[in-house]
Amino acid sequence: xxxxxxxxxxxxxxxxxxxxxxxxxxxxxxxxxxxxxxxxxxxxxxxxxxxxxxxxxxxxxxxxxxxxxxxxxxxxxxxxxxxxxxxxxxxxxxxxxxxxxxxxxxxxxxxxxxxxxxxxxxxxxxxxxxxxxxxxxxxxxxxxxxxxxxxxxxxxxxxxxxxxxxxxxxxxxxxxxxx
Numbered sequence: 001x002x003x004x005x006x007x008x009x010x011x012x013x014x015x016x017x018x019x020x021x022x023x024x025x026x027x028x029x030x031x032x033x034x035x036x037x038x039x040x041x042x043x044x045x046x047x048x049x050x051x052x053x054x055x056x057x058x059x060x061x062x063x064x065x066x067x068x069x070x071x072x073x074x075x076x077x078x079x080x081x082x083x084x085x086x087x088x089x090x091x092x093x094x095x096x097x098x099x100x101x102x103x104x105x106x107x108x109x110x111x112x113x114x115x116x117x118x119x120x121x122x123x124x125x126x127x128x129x130x131x132x133x134x135x136x137x138x139x140x141x142x143x144x145x146x147x148x149x150x151x152x153x154x155x156x157x158x159x160x161x162x163x164x165x166x167x168x169x170x171x172x173x174x175x176x177x178x179x
Contacts, residue, residue, distance in 0.1 A: 020084035024051045025100050026065070027093075028079045031056035043097065050100035091117060
């Protein structure tokens with residue numbers, strides 16, 4: 001089991017799926033975001049059990065190293081990539097990053113529980129709201145944010161006028177779980 005409470009697997013040379021140990025993590029962060037840059041610097045000052053390497057999201061280096069990623073999405077949501085190809089996004093990315101830090105691994109284990117995951121998700125949503133407010137004020141690379149609604153695949157969306165809203169997925173597209 002990995003730090004986020006899920007089993008990340010890779011295909012081995014024999015074609016079987018095996019748990020993938022995490023020996024190094026690449027943290028893709030928005031270099032234009034002051035909060036993201038602050039957190040990058042904070043992470044680099046922490047004693048690490050698993051080495052963390054920050055790389056600007058959407059950069060040429062990120063595109064070269066991870067050609068299969070949606071690099072536009074990595075600018076919207078924290079993404080962490082393990083050395084065996086594991087990809088963590090959103091709350092799971094925060095948890096695995098804390099798991100890599102010596103002094104914060106116990107917290108990561110608590111956040112990987114169902115109730116802890118709710119807290120981690122709340123922290124991610126709060127950070128996203130702050131980032132959106134900063135971008136809206138024109139502090140993101142000096143450009144004014146367009147004010148569009150930001151939608152996530154899990155049903156959450158952020159609108160500048162109303163904040164975060166959860167809309168349960170409908171059944172019209174066939175994505176509902178059968179009862």
